[in-house]
Amino acid sequence: MTKYEALKILEELENSPNMIKHALACGFVMRDLCIKLTQGNSTQSEPFDEKDWEIVGLLHDADYELTGKSLDAHTEETTKKLKEIGEKQEVIDAIRGHCDKAPRTSLMAKAIYACDELAGLVVACALVQPDKKLKSVTAESVMRKFKDKSFAAGANRDQITTCDSELGIPLEEFTKIVLTAMQEKGDVLGL
Numbered sequence: 001m002t003k004y005e006a007l008k009i010l011e012e013l014e015n016s017p018n019m020i021k022h023a024l025a026c027g028f029v030m031r032d033l034c035i036k037l038t039q040g041n042s043t044q045s046e047p048f049d050e051k052d053w054e055i056v057g058l059l060h061d062a063d064y065e066l067t068g069k070s071l072d073a074h075t076e077e078t079t080k081k082l083k084e085i086g087e088k089q090e091v092i093d094a095i096r097g098h099c100d101k102a103p104r105t106s107l108m109a110k111a112i113y114a115c116d117e118l119a120g121l122v123v124a125c126a127l128v129q130p131d132k133k134l135k136s137v138t139a140e141s142v143m144r145k146f147k148d149k150s151f152a153a154g155a156n157r158d159q160i161t162t163c164d165s166e167l168g169i170p171l172e173e174f175t176k177i178v179l180t181a182m183q184e185k186g187d188v189l190g191l
Protein backbone atom coordinates (compact mmCIF):
# COMPACT_ATOMS: atom_id res chain seq x y z
CA MET A 1 0.00 0.00 0.00
CA THR A 2 1.18 3.51 -0.74
CA LYS A 3 1.04 6.44 1.67
CA TYR A 4 -1.55 8.00 -0.64
CA GLU A 5 -3.79 4.93 -0.26
CA ALA A 6 -3.37 5.03 3.52
CA LEU A 7 -4.39 8.70 3.57
CA LYS A 8 -7.46 7.79 1.47
CA ILE A 9 -8.45 5.21 4.10
CA LEU A 10 -8.10 7.83 6.85
CA GLU A 11 -10.45 10.02 4.84
CA GLU A 12 -12.95 7.22 4.14
CA LEU A 13 -13.08 6.37 7.84
CA GLU A 14 -13.93 10.00 8.58
CA ASN A 15 -10.95 10.92 10.73
CA SER A 16 -10.86 14.38 12.27
CA PRO A 17 -8.00 16.78 11.48
CA ASN A 18 -6.48 16.09 14.92
CA MET A 19 -6.60 12.34 14.38
CA ILE A 20 -4.97 12.75 10.97
CA LYS A 21 -2.19 14.75 12.63
CA HIS A 22 -1.68 11.94 15.15
CA ALA A 23 -1.62 9.43 12.27
CA LEU A 24 0.94 11.47 10.32
CA ALA A 25 3.09 11.95 13.43
CA CYS A 26 3.13 8.22 14.19
CA GLY A 27 3.90 7.51 10.52
CA PHE A 28 6.96 9.80 10.56
CA VAL A 29 8.12 8.35 13.88
CA MET A 30 7.67 4.76 12.70
CA ARG A 31 9.66 5.40 9.52
CA ASP A 32 12.56 6.82 11.54
CA LEU A 33 12.36 4.00 14.07
CA CYS A 34 12.59 1.47 11.26
CA ILE A 35 15.71 3.16 9.89
CA LYS A 36 17.21 3.40 13.38
CA LEU A 37 16.58 -0.27 14.17
CA THR A 38 17.96 -1.36 10.80
CA GLN A 39 21.26 0.45 11.23
CA GLY A 40 23.96 -1.86 12.49
CA ASN A 41 21.48 -4.65 12.85
CA SER A 42 22.43 -6.84 9.93
CA THR A 43 21.81 -9.95 12.01
CA GLN A 44 18.12 -9.14 12.33
CA SER A 45 16.18 -11.93 10.69
CA GLU A 46 13.09 -9.79 10.28
CA PRO A 47 12.87 -8.00 6.92
CA PHE A 48 12.56 -4.24 7.33
CA ASP A 49 10.51 -2.03 5.05
CA GLU A 50 10.18 1.53 6.29
CA LYS A 51 7.16 2.08 4.04
CA ASP A 52 5.26 -0.65 5.89
CA TRP A 53 6.27 0.89 9.21
CA GLU A 54 4.94 4.26 8.11
CA ILE A 55 1.65 2.68 6.99
CA VAL A 56 1.27 1.06 10.43
CA GLY A 57 1.82 4.47 12.05
CA LEU A 58 -0.68 6.10 9.70
CA LEU A 59 -3.43 3.51 10.11
CA HIS A 60 -3.12 2.15 13.66
CA ASP A 61 -5.95 4.38 14.92
CA ALA A 62 -7.78 4.75 11.59
CA ASP A 63 -11.14 3.54 12.95
CA TYR A 64 -10.74 4.85 16.50
CA GLU A 65 -13.20 7.72 16.06
CA LEU A 66 -15.54 5.78 13.77
CA THR A 67 -15.93 2.95 16.27
CA GLY A 68 -16.83 5.45 18.98
CA LYS A 69 -13.50 4.85 20.69
CA SER A 70 -14.81 1.43 21.78
CA LEU A 71 -11.78 -0.74 22.47
CA ASP A 72 -13.74 -3.87 21.52
CA ALA A 73 -14.44 -2.57 18.02
CA HIS A 74 -11.14 -0.69 17.59
CA THR A 75 -9.03 -1.88 14.60
CA GLU A 76 -11.82 -4.19 13.34
CA GLU A 77 -12.99 -1.76 10.61
CA THR A 78 -9.41 -1.06 9.60
CA THR A 79 -8.66 -4.78 9.49
CA LYS A 80 -11.66 -5.36 7.23
CA LYS A 81 -10.53 -2.67 4.81
CA LEU A 82 -6.94 -3.87 4.78
CA LYS A 83 -7.98 -7.47 4.16
CA GLU A 84 -10.18 -6.39 1.25
CA ILE A 85 -7.22 -4.79 -0.48
CA GLY A 86 -4.88 -7.66 0.38
CA GLU A 87 -2.54 -5.75 2.70
CA LYS A 88 0.33 -7.74 4.24
CA GLN A 89 -0.61 -9.74 7.30
CA GLU A 90 2.33 -8.33 9.29
CA VAL A 91 0.98 -4.80 8.79
CA ILE A 92 -2.49 -5.90 9.93
CA ASP A 93 -1.02 -7.76 12.91
CA ALA A 94 1.02 -4.74 14.01
CA ILE A 95 -2.07 -2.50 13.83
CA ARG A 96 -4.14 -5.02 15.79
CA GLY A 97 -1.30 -5.58 18.22
CA HIS A 98 -1.21 -1.98 19.41
CA CYS A 99 -4.52 -2.53 21.19
CA ASP A 100 -3.88 -6.12 22.24
CA LYS A 101 -5.89 -7.73 19.40
CA ALA A 102 -2.84 -9.68 18.22
CA PRO A 103 0.43 -10.71 19.85
CA ARG A 104 3.18 -8.17 19.30
CA THR A 105 5.77 -10.46 17.80
CA SER A 106 7.43 -8.22 15.20
CA LEU A 107 9.61 -5.18 15.94
CA MET A 108 7.13 -3.18 13.85
CA ALA A 109 4.30 -4.18 16.22
CA LYS A 110 6.42 -3.41 19.29
CA ALA A 111 7.45 -0.04 17.85
CA ILE A 112 3.92 1.27 17.25
CA TYR A 113 2.90 0.08 20.72
CA ALA A 114 5.74 2.05 22.35
CA CYS A 115 5.67 5.23 20.24
CA ASP A 116 1.90 5.78 20.02
CA GLU A 117 1.50 7.15 23.54
CA LEU A 118 4.82 9.03 23.47
CA ALA A 119 3.74 10.85 20.29
CA GLY A 120 0.67 12.03 22.23
CA LEU A 121 2.80 13.14 25.18
CA VAL A 122 5.12 15.10 22.85
CA VAL A 123 2.13 16.93 21.33
CA ALA A 124 0.93 17.80 24.84
CA CYS A 125 4.44 19.15 25.61
CA ALA A 126 4.31 21.35 22.49
CA LEU A 127 0.87 22.71 23.34
CA VAL A 128 2.05 24.09 26.70
CA GLN A 129 4.90 26.05 25.06
CA PRO A 130 4.24 29.79 24.59
CA ASP A 131 4.42 29.37 20.80
CA LYS A 132 2.78 25.90 20.87
CA LYS A 133 5.57 24.63 18.59
CA LEU A 134 7.44 21.32 18.60
CA LYS A 135 10.70 23.18 17.98
CA SER A 136 10.41 24.71 21.46
CA VAL A 137 10.26 21.28 23.11
CA THR A 138 13.44 19.60 24.37
CA ALA A 139 13.93 15.92 25.08
CA GLU A 140 14.78 16.89 28.68
CA SER A 141 11.44 18.65 29.09
CA VAL A 142 9.60 15.63 27.67
CA MET A 143 11.43 13.43 30.21
CA ARG A 144 10.41 15.78 33.05
CA LYS A 145 6.79 15.69 31.89
CA PHE A 146 7.04 11.92 31.53
CA LYS A 147 7.86 11.66 35.24
CA ASP A 148 5.03 14.04 36.18
CA LYS A 149 2.17 11.55 36.12
CA SER A 150 -0.45 14.30 36.37
CA PHE A 151 0.70 15.82 33.05
CA ALA A 152 -1.15 14.31 30.07
CA ALA A 153 -2.29 11.58 32.45
CA GLY A 154 -3.88 9.64 29.60
CA ALA A 155 -0.47 8.90 28.04
CA ASN A 156 0.32 5.44 29.35
CA ARG A 157 3.88 5.56 30.71
CA ASP A 158 4.17 1.78 31.10
CA GLN A 159 3.37 1.37 27.42
CA ILE A 160 6.05 3.91 26.46
CA THR A 161 8.76 2.19 28.54
CA THR A 162 8.37 -0.97 26.46
CA CYS A 163 10.79 0.85 24.11
CA ASP A 164 13.51 -0.39 26.44
CA SER A 165 12.18 -3.83 27.36
CA GLU A 166 10.86 -4.75 23.89
CA LEU A 167 12.93 -2.73 21.41
CA GLY A 168 16.16 -2.33 23.38
CA ILE A 169 16.11 1.47 23.02
CA PRO A 170 16.57 3.30 26.36
CA LEU A 171 13.75 5.74 27.16
CA GLU A 172 15.89 8.88 26.81
CA GLU A 173 17.15 7.85 23.40
CA PHE A 174 13.66 6.78 22.34
CA THR A 175 12.31 10.18 23.39
CA LYS A 176 14.96 11.92 21.28
CA ILE A 177 14.12 9.80 18.21
CA VAL A 178 10.37 10.41 18.54
CA LEU A 179 10.75 14.12 19.26
CA THR A 180 13.21 14.70 16.40
CA ALA A 181 11.04 12.79 13.90
CA MET A 182 8.08 14.99 14.83
CA GLN A 183 10.07 18.25 14.94
CA GLU A 184 11.38 17.64 11.42
CA LYS A 185 7.77 17.51 10.23
CA GLY A 186 6.46 20.29 12.49
CA ASP A 187 5.15 22.28 9.52
CA VAL A 188 3.18 19.30 8.17
CA LEU A 189 1.81 18.61 11.66
CA GLY A 190 0.92 22.28 12.17
CA LEU A 191 2.89 22.26 15.44
Ligand SMILES: [Fe+2]
Pocket residue numbers: 022026060061116117
Ligand atom coordinates in the same frame (compact mmCIF):
# COMPACT_ATOMS: atom_id res chain seq x y z
FE1 LIG B 1 -2.48 6.21 18.41
